[in-house]
Amino acid sequence: MSDLTGKVALITGAARGQGAAEARLFVERGAKVVVTDVLETEGEQLAESLGDAARFVRHDVTDAESWDAAVKVAVDTFGKLDVLVNNAAIYIMKPLTETSAEELERILKVNLVGAFHGMKAVMPAMAAAGGGSIVNISSQAGLEGLMNHSAYGSSKWGLRGLSKIAALELGPTRIRVNSVHPGPIATPMVPYLTTGPGSFPTLPLERTGLPEEVAELVAFLASDAAAYITGAEVTVDGGLAAGKFIPRNMR
């Protein structure tokens, strides 16, 4: 069980889905959390449910200038910033030939450039705190080629690479940077996914994952238990990226 006592975290895209599960778990484990998102009602409700340990800030990760204001809320309210979870993202699934350059640019702007802005914005506060942990939420689509994921996959491959470069550059300031690669997780991003045993028969554990299961990994990487881990890419995917799994009905 990862202990986050005394940590201050900023989690983007945390009004719902995995980001919200991370905010809940972080508070449960002793952290203070700044929850950011473009979804105001959901974000406010989540922060309210977490009490004094959480604040909501309406923040679009593509807006470079407002990043400083979001970081300032963490420092002014909770005294410092130790953890950034770059979780906000958008998703499309369509063939390459039907994907427009505008769609590719939009998805890169949110999923990759948003995280880039975030890492730059938190560096001074993290360095002042003596170091920190940045967790970039990539995807299985950032580890393998997935059909019909040219735009989303490019953004997630980019974020995986950016995480490694940042790990090299920020290590001397004691800022760790790792990427997390979820498989199919039941959230509003992919509303057609179901949960429970047998819900995803084409991967080794034969089910979709839950936001809370990703949150456990993110909490670990954010904690001091992961003090020697940086530049790593960690899957939480029921074994999907391990190799070519043959489903029961095809053996």
Ligand SMILES: NC(=O)c1ccc[n+]([C@@H]2O[C@H](COP(=O)([O-])OP(=O)(O)OC[C@H]3O[C@@H](n4cnc5c(N)ncnc54)[C@H](O)[C@@H]3O)[C@@H](O)[C@H]2O)c1
């Ligand atoms: N759900 C999956 O199957 C899955 C699989 C692999 C990776 N992921 C990744 O996990 C992360 C969390 O996704 P989720 O499944 O919880 O989906 P989600 O759609 O529930 O959550 C994403 C959140 O990001 C917010 N967001 C979108 N654009 C934003 C912007 N410009 N600025 C600020 N916030 C913005 C959304 O409002 C939403 O609350 C994402 O990075 C996603 O790409 C998801």
